[in-house]
Amino acid sequence: MNKIGKYNNVNKPNWKRGIGDRTIRFKCSMQNVIMDVLRGKGWIEAKEDETDFDFFWADRNWMKEYFDQCYMDEHVRINHFRNHYELTRKNLMVKNLKRYRKQLDREVGKLEAAKCDFFPTTFELPSEYHMFVDEFKRCPGSIWIMKPVAKSQGKGIFLFRKLKDITDWKKSDVYRIRDDKTDDKEPPETYIVSRYIERPYLIGGRKFDIRIYVLVTSYIPLKAWLYRSGFARFSNTRFSLESIDDTYVHLTNVAVQKTAPDYDPEKGCKWSMQQLRQYLTARYGIETVEKTFQLMNDIFIYSLQSVKKVMINDKHCFELYGYDVLLDVDLKPWLIEINASPSLTASNQEDYELKYGLLEDVICIVDQENKLTGKEKRIGGFDLMWNEGPVLADDGGADCINPPTYSTNTFLGCHNDRKTQLQQLKKQLAAAKKH
Template sequence: MSRNKTAGYKGPYGYQKRREGDGRSCVRYKCGLTNTIQDVLRQRPGWMEVKDDGEWDFNWCDVGWLRENFDHSYMEEHLTRKNLMVKNLKRYRKTLEREAGRIEASKCDFFPRTFELPSEYHLFVEEFKRSPGSTWIMKPVARSQGKGIFLFQKLKDIMDWKKDGSRSEEQRDETQVESYVAQRYIENPYLISGRKFDLRVYVLVTSYIPLKAWLYRDGFARFSSTRFSLTSIDDQYVHLTNVAVQKTAPDYDPEKGCKWQMQQLRRYLTARHGTETIEALFKDVDNIFVRSLQSVQKVIINDKHCFELYGYDILLDQDLKPWLIEVNASPSLTASSQEDYEMKCCLLEDTLHIVDMEGRLTGREKRVGGYDLMWNDGPVYREDVNLETLGSACFTANTHLGCVNDRKKQLRQLLKPFPGKKRI
């Protein structure tokens, strides 16, 4: 780690340092990745890439670099590791019930019944026996892209965890068994053309204390390539929507891909169910973002120079109830199509606008490009909203997920041009 006079930003893949008052306009950056973020950084006016051990102001790096250069307390994945996410949500729900009552606590009922194995195997068995024949899904707590995931309906399919639970602590240490979560499978997902899908939504957190979070208007729905059925629980192309899985399907068409842009999905749902119903749905999704962030607010290290870009995975059921499936600290920036590439480039450009290494913002903005400020130590409301008519059911108002993203027009009005550059 360079030792120049800097402050830092810890982002989705690493730790970035920011010069303070050295009088130079150039932003020196490093990037250890070769996907979309590298393209965005290279095209940013006034930014210059440095190599090897050169001094830098902004470093977009991988988790390995972080672990090598920083205290491990920075690496606690309180929200993005599957078992820790559920643990923190359960604790937060209990706190709400104790301090605010059951109605308030019920607003956290957006994640499926979940147990960590092998440590909670016996608790899981008790729950499993209450609803025989139901479907559960097993997920490794620390893997991604659908690796190691499988569905099951019988206890004999997970006997390895039962065996491990009967061993002594010393025996378990000698043969480390990978931790999994066993999660109640959503057996009634909302289907389009008979296929299951989930939502990938981007949330940028620039501060935890106080909590300040931005929601990006764009995102996408990821579809399975095979029609949904519970009679084929071993078919990953039916149940797993991860692009890394779906692109290996025999009938996968790389030209068509397996994604809808968020605007397309919102238009489809509105046409089928009406504006009022879908507005309520997206407010429920907003609630997931804010409650999940509040659940880890007191345990995540807060640094005024840090930000995190999260990729939320949300599943809808037939009743249009949204379920939180996973939160990703390193959402994939690899594009699966030209449309996907353009969306991710805009997302990353606007992320850099908010991080604001150039000092072009006032700090009072409610919108920057495709991002809308949804929480700033309390809910953020649109200027055109009458607060008296919102009612207690509305959690946030300044969110536009899946709405028109006229980011270029907005940025032209908001940002002063870079030195020596025309307005964008």
């Protein structure tokens, strides 16, 4: 059964309009929730070989092969930046963060640079293999995690404690470090190796990470939005360091967990961001949880700042990033990775409703239909957190359960009354147009 429409009994605000007298033409490379959203707009779907379109939800391969060859009218919008991989390819993300941390240390000072210490000690292999070995020997008994830089859904990931494990692995056909004694018929696949976070925060004895959505509509100037909703993804098996080979214990990816024998696709292994925030607040109090969520805000802003100068800014482009964050036992958030193509396939009705609302709000902000003033600080479930500087909150958190007391315009895990907000915004824009 085609998954499009399987969960599409969602209340959808009727907010449609074309460019001038012409209905918007769209293309979409994916057959999942985003296709439902685009069709729900009442726009016209362009054929696969057509080059006349106004909006294109493209895959990364299309960007690589065709973006530089296309002429696009000023109003055309596409859902990736040309070199998005500077932030979303695991090795490049770490390289840019390390460089930015050194820049802050040099220009501002160590206190500011320390705010970038939200990613584990990481090395790229093969280029930094000997540096990794030196660090490994300084920390005997530590657990490390290996990840291929260009794969997703947990593919190719493994944990190890002994240097022998990686020595045997690098001699295999999968990976070979070039030196004078090896042939170079094929290049080695690039991996990163990171210190494993051995003391993650557990709920019900299970490890989890958090998927958070950030929308960037421009890098010059930097303009970024944070979505109020997201979810925590739990492992299917209780956490233990005794067996580091058990992927159901250590990897929270849905693609991995759904293969577990007792996985329930309707229940999944997820909590909403609102559930997680309420749980943590009940256990640790508002002040402690605020500090944790403020540290998450720092992750989003500093990571985006780290690529601002290298990202190819293009007025046609925007990007919806899926951030994966892990909490340790001290409630410190750690950045695990950033996804340029976060999954838009729904696993159940609740997941469908989250992703439908998320994508509908993305399209509202991109404003293909020319409705917005450009001064909005909230649109649907998104709050504007950075506009070439931090955005301060006004009364936007009044409807938040345990609202933050700090002044940044971010309300991650707060009440997401996006439908009501869109209706209010529509009335405000209509009233402003009359005047």
